[in-house]
Structures are given as C-alpha cells and as structure tokens.
Amino acid sequence: MQVSVRPGDGEPRDPWMRSxxxxxxxxxxxxxxxxxxxxPRIDIGDMRAVPDLMxxxxxxxxxxxxxxxxxxGGFCAGLAVELLLPGDTLGxxxxxxxxxxxxxxxxxxxxxxxxxxxxLLVATVxxxxxxxxxxxxxxxxxxxxxxxxxxxNLAGPxxxxxxxxxAVVWWVARRLLGSRHVIEPGMMS
Amino acid sequence: MSPRxxxxxxxxxASRRRIATRRGVVIVLLVVCVLLLTSFFRESDQGxxxxxxxxxxxxxxxxQGAASAAVKPVQNLAGWIKDSRxxxxxxxRLQSEVEGLRTELARLQANKATSDEYVDQxxxxxxxxxxxxxxxxxxxxxxxxxxxxxxxxxxxxRIDKGRGDGVxxxxxxxxxxxxxxxxxxxxxxxxxxxxxxxxxxxxTFITDPSQRVAVSLLDGSDTVPLGLLQANGSGDLILSxxxxxxxxxxxxxxxxxxxxxxxxxxxxxxxxxxxxVSSVGQAALNSTWTVQVDLFRDPQELGTLTxxxxxxxxxxxxxxxx
Numbered sequence: 055m056q057v058s059v060r061p062g063d064g065e066p067r068d069p070w071m072r073s074x075x076x077x078x079x080x081x082x083x084x085x086x087x088x089x090x091x092x093x094p095r096i097d098i099g100d101m102r103a104v105p106d107l108m109x110x111x112x113x114x115x116x117x118x119x120x121x122x123x124x125x126x127g128g129f130c131a132g133l134a135v136e137l138l139l140p141g142d143t144l145g146x147x148x149x150x151x152x153x154x155x156x157x158x159x160x161x162x163x164x165x166x167x168x169x170x171x172x173x174l175l176v177a178t179v180x181x182x183x184x185x186x187x188x189x190x191x192x193x194x195x196x197x198x199x200x201x202x203x204x205x206x207n208l209a210g211p212x213x214x215x216x217x218x219x220x221a222v223v224w225w226v227a228r229r230l231l232g233s234r235h236v237i238e239p240g241m242m243s
Numbered sequence: 244m245s246p247r248x249x250x251x252x253x254x255x256x257a258s259r260r261r262i263a264t265r266r267g268v269v270i271v272l273l274v275v276c277v278l279l280l281t282s283f284f285r286e287s288d289q290g291x292x293x294x295x296x297x298x299x300x301x302x303x304x305x306x307q308g309a310a311s312a313a314v315k316p317v318q319n320l321a322g323w324i325k326d327s328r329x330x331x332x333x334x335x336r337l338q339s340e341v342e343g344l345r346t347e348l349a350r351l352q353a354n355k356a357t358s359d360e361y362v363d364q365x366x367x368x369x370x371x372x373x374x375x376x377x378x379x380x381x382x383x384x385x386x387x388x389x390x391x392x393x394x395x396x397x398x399x400x401r402i403d404k405g406r407g408d409g410v411x412x413x414x415x416x417x418x419x420x421x422x423x424x425x426x427x428x429x430x431x432x433x434x435x436x437x438x439x440x441x442x443x444x445x446x447t448f449i450t451d452p453s454q455r456v457a458v459s460l461l462d463g464s465d466t467v468p469l470g471l472l473q474a475n476g477s478g479d480l481i482l483s484x485x486x487x488x489x490x491x492x493x494x495x496x497x498x499x500x501x502x503x504x505x506x507x508x509x510x511x512x513x514x515x516x517x518x519x520v521s522s523v524g525q526a527a528l529n530s531t532w533t534v535q536v537d538l539f540r541d542p543q544e545l546g547t548l549t550x551x552x553x554x555x556x557x558x559x560x561x562x563x564x565x
Contacts, residue, residue, distance in 0.1 A: 091310030091311075092314055095311055122264075125269045125272050126268065126272065129276065133279075137295070137300065138307075139300070140300055143283065144280060148276045148279065149280065152272045152273055195284060238261060238264065
C-alpha cells in the first residue's frame, strides 16, 4: 500500500501540520474561506471575473496528496463555494473541481516532483476550463453567455489572474504540504 | 502533459485494488455531482437543495459581512489610490479636453470674424455698386491682405491680387464701416494701390504721410471744400488752414472732393466717404482752423480689402493708366 515518492524541499514545522491529510484540509479550508469572503470584495474595475483561488489550491493539493484527496478535496471545496456564494448552480463547480482534482492527483505519483512552471501551467489552464464548463451547463439550460463573452469576461481574466495566484499558492503549498504524500482509503485504517 | 505514474506495479492484486478504489471514489463523486446538479436544476425554487443552499448562504452572510468589514480599510486604501489615479487621469484628460476646446473656440472665433468680415465686405461692395458713379466706372473685387509691414514705417499692406487680376496703380481701397447706430454698412475709402506686381499689389493707406486727399465737408446734400487731408508723423489725419469762416461741427462726415487739374487729376473721384471730424482747433493768433479727421475704421485691423479697379476710360484717365 506504500507509494514510493521523493520528499519535497521542506517539512512543515508545526506538529499538527505534519499530518499530510490535515495540512491539505486546512489549506483547502482557508482557500475556500478566502474565496467566499475576501475575494468577492476585491474590486477589479470593470472585470466580471474574480480570481479562482479555490481551483488553484485544489490543483496544488491534488499534486501533493494524490487522486483521492484531490477529488474529494475538489468536491468539498467546490460544493462549499457553490453553497456559500450566491448563484444558480449546485454541483456544477464541484463536478469540475472533482475532475480537475482527480486528474492533477496523478502528478502525485509521477516519478518527478512537480515543477513550479508545470504547476503554473496546469493551474492557469484549469482556471480557464472551469468558466467554460459552467458556461456550457448554463447554455444547456438556455441562459448561458456566448463563447466570446465567456472568453472575454470570465476565462480570459481568470487565466490572467491564475499565474499570480498560482505563484503564491505554490510557495505556500511547498511549506504547508511539504513533500508529496499520497493518501488513499486503505492507508487511513 | 499527462503525468507518467509509477503504477507499473499495478500488476499486483493490491495495486489493482487501490486503482479500483481510487477510480471508484472519483466516479462516485462525479455521479454525486451530476445528481446534485440535475436535481438542483429540476427542482423548484422551494425544493430541498434550493432551501439548503439558501439557508447556508444566509448563515454565511454574517461571516461574509464581517470579512467585508475587515477588508474595508484595505478596500478604502485601494479605492483611495485608485480614485487618486483616476482623478489624476481625469484631470489630465480634462486639461487636454479644455486645450482642445480652446483651440476649437479660437478657430471658430477666427472663422466667425472672417465670416463677419466677408459679410461686411459684401455689404460695403453692394453699397458702393449702388452708386452709379462707381458702378459705371469701376469693377469691384475683394483682395486678401497678404502681408503688412513688419515695422510700420509706411502705412501700407500687400494684397494678393495684382496685374493678372486687372489691378492697376491708383485702384482704390475700401473697408466696410458702420453707421453709429451699427445698422448700415458702407464702403469707406482707406487708400489706393501704389505699386502693382503680377500677382500682388501694394496698397498705401491715406494715413501714410506721403498721401494727400482733397476733401470736402458733407453738409447735408451740399459739400464744403476744406483742403488737402494729410497724415502727420503720428498717423493722425490733419486738415490745416481751413478758413475760420467755415462752420465745422464735430462728427461731420468728410468726403473726397475729386479735385485736380485736367492733366493731373486726383485719383479719387468725388463723393467717397473718408472719415469724420473728430476735433477742431484754432491757434490763438491764427484765423484758420486745424481739423482732425478720423477714419471710420482702421484699415490695419482687417484681413481683406475691397478694391475698385478703374474700368471706364474716365476712371482710367483719373487713375493715370489709360
């Protein structure tokens, strides 16, 4: 049941943060809290999009903790964001976050440690994918924006914000999550 | 970009079970999400999921409000910086807008002044053309002032019409002037052409000391000969030696007399308005008047002049060109 991974640069200093699972949970919880409280208050002029911190953190957690934690973390974080923020969807963002978390979790078992540029690239692409997915669902319901509107108002701005957020998240993830540590159901018992 | 995993060891039963568990978890979560979203879309606004979302959102509102209050100072600071930059940008934009509007205003005012001047010129030309003595003998044209003296040693201007346009020496120059009530525009004599080139000519104004004009006082329908009007060094038009028996009233109009001998006629025909009496003086031991005449309008202030070109043989003879 043990997965062989190479350790990262540093280990968390606080004892309670040394738990691979709890550090991921705390990281996601803080990200969701910031996403639903502070980020909507950021005034970015005429842009309708706001930075998607939650997805970037899901990517980071998945890359450090594996498919299961990535998928479950994405589900919980996505659902929490949808429940806590006003909106006309439930499960849509969560579905995207589960898929992204599961896919990015595969990097946790890759031979090489994820590099910062790979993380920035994946985070940027995934933050662009989510608005397209949400827009597609809304279009299927008959009230979605057009593709040019999604690109111009949502996906484009979020992909611009993503590298900036990802750089900070990468720095925090290296210190908070420490080395890669895949957690799966069998290991918890 | 798909990661290469290290699960080539997935040949073992444990590995296969782990992979299956992993996939199972993901699939279950995806299915739950699909169920959630379809249920949420299918149910009414009063449905369970809508109520749950509404309740949780309501519960989170105070927390979000507190967060909002917490970030308010930061927001205010950011807003202040943004407003400052915005205000600075707006100030720069408005300044450039004001500059543009000033330029536009100046252009429009210049256009209006030019337009008004042309209207006055045409009104003056109409008034002149209604005089049979002028209409029969002169052709009327408008000329723009091409340049003036840089240093006004001579009271003259260069116009943009010359020999090619029919302009001859001793063609007459007029400017539009208005009656004191400002309603009627008439042509006022200001000078004559003293030099002609192919495409330009020089007009010397009667305010130049080199010019002399025989003038009369317009007293009702009669004219009273006064003498030769000549400018002094200051450009003031002076009539000297006017007999003191002549009754001269201020503001009386002065017209050309058209005097001359048959072989050397005055280039000015009689009856052209020149100016008005602005002051009358008498030396203590002198029995004559010294009369100062002001022009109706300063010719130097205009960009155009009305030129009367001699047309008839009499006018050409008067001008000394025929």
